[in-house]
Amino acid sequence: MGKSAVSTSKVLRSSSDSNVACSRLIGVISDTHNQLRPEVLARLRRCELILHAGDICRAEILRELEALAPVHAVRGNNDRGAWAKRLPHSRTIEVDGWRIHMVHDLKELRVDPVKRGLDVVVSGHSHRPKLERRNGVLYLNPGSAGPHRFKLPVAIAHLRLHEGGVRARLWELA
Numbered sequence: 338m339g340k341s342a343v344s345t346s347k348v349l350r351s352s353s354d355s356n357v358a359c360s361r362l363i364g365v366i367s368d369t370h371n372q373l374r375p376e377v378l379a380r381l382r383r384c385e386l387i388l389h390a391g392d393i394c395r396a397e398i399l400r401e402l403e404a405l406a407p408v409h410a411v412r413g414n415n416d417r418g419a420w421a422k423r424l425p426h427s428r429t430i431e432v433d434g435w436r437i438h439m440v441h442d443l444k445e446l447r448v449d450p451v452k453r454g455l456d457v458v459v460s461g462h463s464h465r466p467k468l469e470r471r472n473g474v475l476y477l478n479p480g481s482a483g484p485h486r487f488k489l490p491v492a493i494a495h496l497r498l499h500e501g502g503v504r505a506r507l508w509e510l511a
Contacts, residue, residue, distance in 0.1 A: 360499035361385050361433055364406070367441070367461025368392040370415065370483035373401050376510045377482045380493055381405050386432065388496075390461035390479065391441030396420035413441040413461060429455070435498050443476070450474040456503055457496065466492040466507045477505050485511070 364381040367390035378401075381387055387406050391413025393399060399420075402408045412424035427440040427447065435456045440446050443460040450458050450472075457475045464487055466480030480492030491511040497504045 360497050363388060363432065363496040363498065365390070365459055365477060365479045365494040365496055365505075366482040367459075367479050368413070368464055368481035368483050369398050370394050370481070371398065372483040373398055374482065374491065374510065377491070377493055378405070380495075380508055380510065384495070388430075388437070388439060388459055390439055390459050391416060391424075392461060392483075393421075393424075409439065411439045411441055429453070433498050435503060437496075443478070457505075464489045466490065466494070466509070468494075468505050468507060475503055475505060479507065482510075 362384050364384035364387040370392055371394040382405060384406050387402050387408045389408060389410040391411050392415045393410060394415055399408055399410060409430050410424055411428055412421050412426055416424060429436060429438045436454055437457040437459060438455045439459045441460065442462040451474060455474055457477060459477050461478060463478060464481035465478060467478040469476045477494055479494035481489065482491060482493050485491060490509040492507055492509050495506045
């Protein structure tokens with residue numbers, strides 16, 4: 338599969354997703370802090386895969402998400418207990434040839450994304466939704482899908498992977 342430039346788009350408030358032929362939709366969330374809001378679950382229902390960037394706080398959150406789609410998660414600074422010890426602090430997954438690295442706090446990124454051939458770096462921790470492209474790598478923080486904190490919106494993200502590239506959208510939910 339030939340890769341092209343990574344593109345980004347921000348969507349605040351609800352709008353329709355465009356259909357891209359032969360694409361895969363991935364839900365990206367972080368910082369649920371013991372809470373799965375109905376609007377978050379609704380936005381994740383069509384996803385084929387869910388990435389959780391940490392601060393899950395209860396194993397039950399992951400089980401609820403796994404009822405929707407397979408889940409890849411990393412441990413956040415508030416994830417404690419035996420269930421959390423099984424989660425890695427960071428991980429790289431490959432989906433349809435696209436390499437996605439996950440870490441809770443971007444300040445703890447211990448790999449060079451360009452040298453590792455990463456396409457996307459997913460992080461959380463700050464609760465601040467953010468999309469940024471640097472040196473051909475998409476950096477995505479979906480914001481917090483849990484309780485309102487720090488006067489920031491409740492938000493999640495979608496990654497759409499397709500032959501022509503990777504597209505990310507931020508969704509403000511509350």
